[in-house]
Amino acid sequence: MHTTLNLILQVAVIISVARLVGLVFRMFHQPQVIGEMAAGILLGPSFLGWLAPDWQAVLFPPDRLGYLHSLSQLGVLLFMFLVGLELEPKHLVGRGRTALVTSAASIVVPFVLGSLLALALFHSFAPAGARLLSFTLFMGAAMSVTAFPVLARILSERGLTRTKMGSLAIACAAVADVAAWCILAAVVTLARAEGDPSHFGAIVGGTAFYLVCMLTIVRRLARRIEVFYRNRGRVITQDLLAFVLLLFLTSAWITEWLGIHALFGAFLLGAVLPKDPGFVRALRDKLEDLTVVFLLPLFFADAGLRTHLGLLSGAGTWLAFALIMIVAVGGKLGGTALGARRMGLSWRESTAIGVLMNTRGLMELVILTIGLELGILSPALFAMMILMALTTTVMTTPVLERVYPAELIRREVVGGPEVDGYSILIPVSLPSAGPDLVHLAATLARGSSGGQIYALHLARASEQSFFDASVTPAGRASLAPLEPLLRAATNDAVEVQPLAFVSREPGADITAVAHAKGARLILMGWHKPVLSQSILGGTVNQVMREARCDVAVYVRRRFEPVRRVLVPYRGVHDRGALDLARRMAKGAAAPSAAGQQSFAWTSPHVTILHFVMPGDRPVRERERAGLRSAATAFESEGIELKVIETASPLDEAVAEARRGYDLVVVGVSEDWGLEPNLFSSRHERFAAECPASLLIVRRYERGEATTESIERSGTREVHERGSKVAPTRVA
Amino acid sequence: MDNTSDTAPGPARPHAMARTVLLYLGLVGIPALGVAAILRAGHSITPPISVGGRWAIETDAASAAAVPDLASAADGSAPTLVIVQSGVRLAMNLGESGLATSTARLDGNRLTAALAKGGTAQLALDGTVTKASGSPRLTGELRRLDCSSCPGVDFSAERVAGPHG
Numbered sequence: 001m002h003t004t005l006n007l008i009l010q011v012a013v014i015i016s017v018a019r020l021v022g023l024v025f026r027m028f029h030q031p032q033v034i035g036e037m038a039a040g041i042l043l044g045p046s047f048l049g050w051l052a053p054d055w056q057a058v059l060f061p062p063d064r065l066g067y068l069h070s071l072s073q074l075g076v077l078l079f080m081f082l083v084g085l086e087l088e089p090k091h092l093v094g095r096g097r098t099a100l101v102t103s104a105a106s107i108v109v110p111f112v113l114g115s116l117l118a119l120a121l122f123h124s125f126a127p128a129g130a131r132l133l134s135f136t137l138f139m140g141a142a143m144s145v146t147a148f149p150v151l152a153r154i155l156s157e158r159g160l161t162r163t164k165m166g167s168l169a170i171a172c173a174a175v176a177d178v179a180a181w182c183i184l185a186a187v188v189t190l191a192r193a194e195g196d197p198s199h200f201g202a203i204v205g206g207t208a209f210y211l212v213c214m215l216t217i218v219r220r221l222a223r224r225i226e227v228f229y230r231n232r233g234r235v236i237t238q239d240l241l242a243f244v245l246l247l248f249l250t251s252a253w254i255t256e257w258l259g260i261h262a263l264f265g266a267f268l269l270g271a272v273l274p275k276d277p278g279f280v281r282a283l284r285d286k287l288e289d290l291t292v293v294f295l296l297p298l299f300f301a302d303a304g305l306r307t308h309l310g311l312l313s314g315a316g317t318w319l320a321f322a323l324i325m326i327v328a329v330g331g332k333l334g335g336t337a338l339g340a341r342r343m344g345l346s347w348r349e350s351t352a353i354g355v356l357m358n359t360r361g362l363m364e365l366v367i368l369t370i371g372l373e374l375g376i377l378s379p380a381l382f383a384m385m386i387l388m389a390l391t392t393t394v395m396t397t398p399v400l401e402r403v404y405p406a407e408l409i410r411r412e413v414v415g416g417p418e419v420d421g422y423s424i425l426i427p428v429s430l431p432s433a434g435p436d437l438v439h440l441a442a443t444l445a446r447g448s449s450g451g452q453i454y455a456l457h458l459a460r461a462s463e464q465s466f467f468d469a470s471v472t473p474a475g476r477a478s479l480a481p482l483e484p485l486l487r488a489a490t491n492d493a494v495e496v497q498p499l500a501f502v503s504r505e506p507g508a509d510i511t512a513v514a515h516a517k518g519a520r521l522i523l524m525g526w527h528k529p530v531l532s533q534s535i536l537g538g539t540v541n542q543v544m545r546e547a548r549c550d551v552a553v554y555v556r557r558r559f560e561p562v563r564r565v566l567v568p569y570r571g572v573h574d575r576g577a578l579d580l581a582r583r584m585a586k587g588a589a590a591p592s593a594a595g596q597q598s599f600a601w602t603s604p605h606v607t608i609l610h611f612v613m614p615g616d617r618p619v620r621e622r623e624r625a626g627l628r629s630a631a632t633a634f635e636s637e638g639i640e641l642k643v644i645e646t647a648s649p650l651d652e653a654v655a656e657a658r659r660g661y662d663l664v665v666v667g668v669s670e671d672w673g674l675e676p677n678l679f680s681s682r683h684e685r686f687a688a689e690c691p692a693s694l695l696i697v698r699r700y701e702r703g704e705a706t707t708e709s710i711e712r713s714g715t716r717e718v719h720e721r722g723s724k725v726a727p728t729r730v731a
Numbered sequence: 732m733d734n735t736s737d738t739a740p741g742p743a744r745p746h747a748m749a750r751t752v753l754l755y756l757g758l759v760g761i762p763a764l765g766v767a768a769i770l771r772a773g774h775s776i777t778p779p780i781s782v783g784g785r786w787a788i789e790t791d792a793a794s795a796a797a798v799p800d801l802a803s804a805a806d807g808s809a810p811t812l813v814i815v816q817s818g819v820r821l822a823m824n825l826g827e828s829g830l831a832t833s834t835a836r837l838d839g840n841r842l843t844a845a846l847a848k849g850g851t852a853q854l855a856l857d858g859t860v861t862k863a864s865g866s867p868r869l870t871g872e873l874r875r876l877d878c879s880s881c882p883g884v885d886f887s888a889e890r891v892a893g894p895h896g
Contacts, residue, residue: 097754100755101754104755104759105758108758108759111762111766112765112769115766115769115770116769118773119772119773119776122778123776123777123778123779123818123819124779124818124819124820125817125818125819125820126778126818127778127783127816127817127818127894128778128780128783128816129778129780130778132770132774132778133770135778136769136770137766140766308815311815314820316820317820378816378817378818379815379816379817380817
């Protein structure tokens with residue numbers, strides 16, 4: 001096959017397998033990058049070469065791997081440049097003695113243990129001709145490294161960036177990374193100098209001169225770049241991008257020429273570039289996708305092609321691997337945890353930081369590849385260390401879940417209930433739905449005192465950038481989707497507390513936040529999903545099933561102000577709808593905080609349509625008697641009660657809704673064809689036929705008798721608080 | 732007003748600074764001494780000699796007849812032995828014969844190995860690596876394991892390519 005054709009085929013196969021395996025890993029709550037690393041190994045001699053050696057020989061002939069290797073090196077250079085670019089100096093300093101001691105322990109303990117391990121492995125596993133000094137320092141550095149980007153990603157995905165533990169882990173990882181790279185630079189220098197003092201001196205001298213230039217001339221140049229960027233309307237033009245890339249290539253070339261690796265030049269240039277958040281984000285946006293999606297999988301494949309897991313045979317080898325794992329986990333996890341504990345953190349927090357710092361991932365792979373290239377690692381040791389890197393990274397999420405469960409994180413991020421009253425949680429996924437929801441929530445909450453409205457945006461984990469740790473104060477970037485809602489709330493003088501974090505399971509997180517905040521109602525918007533027609537499917541369905549409070553889903557159909565509200569009432573399932581409608585009427589009558597009602601929900605007229613089945617005379621007579629007293633109670637609240645005797649309440653409700661109602665508040669029940677049953681043919685008929693906007697309500701029963709009727713409901717205050725709760729079956 | 736807060740100026744600062752410097756020295760200096768001690772303890776440990784790469788086995792008609800696998804490994808030219816070395820652990824392949832390492836070990840400059848095909852050990856190799864001038868040489872004996880009465884055959888091999896190609 002022609003070289004170009006071969007290269008295109010190689011790249012296509014690598015990217016396909018990387019995405020596929022990455023997807024599988026994501027399904028198991030692992031970062032995509034770990035899947036891509038595993039994909040590299042799958043394409044190498046350890047799996048494809050063993051399963052289909054002929055295919056592997058055609059796809060990756062040894063004499064045609066040069067171009068792939070070059071592309072992969074470019075990818076890892078760009079990656080290191082981005083890592084340097086994301087390095088925040090504020091992460092390295094100013095976090096106090098706790099960060100200093102913890103980060104030092106997270107480097108020193110694994111480094112010393114790694115050096116001891118090197119002593120044990122040197123004779124049996126060091127490559128021929130290796131020098132003990134280089135080997136020892138290299139093993140120490142390899143044990144000390146933390147994958148800053150992967151750690152940032154895990155913190156971000158678990159919503160830990162805003163916790164004390166998360167910010168401490170970020171600080172420690174940043175320090176550990178810089179320290180590990182400094183040690184590695186020394187190791188590379190020693191290895192390349194090959195014991196020649198004059199050569200060593202030349203490398204050290206050249207590197208010192210280069211560092212001085214970077215910290216003076218290039219840093220000044222970087223400030224000019226920042227000024228240029230600001231003057232050009234905060235846009236990175238193609239010329240500016242080309243200039244930055246030229247600087248990047250020059251820096252990488254110089255460090256490679258000096259004898260320390262090209263990666264250091266790439267990393268250092270990224271580190272000295274301006275840290276203006278807009279500049280960093282814009283530059284990252286231009287380079288990240290190409291690097292992460294296209295070039296990094298090539299690096300993983302290149303490393304995988306050099307990983308021979310088949311070399312790991314024999315009891316001695318596996319014993320060595322077990323030793324490596326013990327030192328890696330014990331040194332990094334144990335050292336960090338002890339350091340953090342010494343500084344007064346709880347055992348749980350200390351262990352969690354240790355678990356996080358034990359994430360080695362991609363950075364370890366980069367270091368190991370350098371070790372293999374320099375002849376410091378033998379192929380078997382390289383394979384063992386790769387396995388260790390994968391294992392320590394894969395174990396992070398599940399171990400962290402056990403040590404520091406999501407419930408604790410939520411409690412720390414979200415906090416506990418702050419008010420005792422009718423609180424409403426508004427999860428917002430579509431920013432444009434926010435204003436309507438806050439208007440409705442304000443109307444519902446107005447009649448009660450002491451409540452709080454919470455607006456929650458949960459960013460999906462996959463929306464996050466590879467490097468984005470969202471460590472900006474209070475995660476401001478993630479509050480952006482709430483801005484329309486917050487603007488509307490400000491205009492209407494409604495107090496709203498915004499909450500935002502990254503979520504892997506939005507449904508579970510919404511219910512957990514509602515519980516943590518003591519919300520009595522979750523008010524959700526609805527927008528047409530891409531793949532499903534169902535209103536009560538997906539996240540809405542999960543929230544309805546699991547929430548330990550009332551849930552209302554607002555389906556907007558009409559854009560006029562809401563003046564007429566209809567509540568079709570058939571039975572106990574509609575009591576939630578009835579309660580909300582009464583709140584609406586009550587809230588509309590009450591004055592707003594600003595002294596006037598400035599939004600659409602001014603003074604809706606509420607009509608309750610109570611259906612009575614014909615034929616069941618004794619029941620009907622009993623209901624009629626009760627209804628008379630209920631009607632009086634409703635009348636005093638300005639609510640109209642209509643009683644209709646019919647065998648087909650759904651048709652009657654639809655017919656009534658067509659008579660000029662703006663909003664229909666309806667319970668989740670079989671009577672309205674709204675029970676969220678995935679395979680029901682009658683599913684959501686009311687929603688399909690009703691022309692008005694809908695508020696679909698699922699009431700959460702708090703251990704009350706579910707047979708309570710409208711007659712009693714009419715004279716009872718809604719939502720007794722504090723009684724024992726039990727979930728209601730929705731479907 | 733009480734002035735003994737965290738931000739208190741004056742004499743508290745030098746103490747804090749000194750504590751931090753001591754802490755830093757403890758955290759960096761002691762481990763550095765530890766690493767130095769480790770290096771001193773291991774100064775007599777030597778890495779294994781290099782045997783990785785491709786070795787061309789020099790055979791004659793008699794030895795090829797005595798060890799059929801050598802003939803099948805030759806493929807028209809000198810049979811080659813490919814060794815992937817990881818410290819003292821070796822993975823070996825004998826040319827086109829399909830024979831691969833069953834067990835192999837490097838002890839000093841002595842190399843011992845059993846080569847197997849389909850899970851059955853067929854050939855034993857016992858050799859010594861020497862390096863006088865130029866390329867290293869491996870000399871020793873090859874012996875069939877599936878034929879106890881067959882005599883061993885002396886061989887000599889020269890490394891034609893190192894571990895990196």
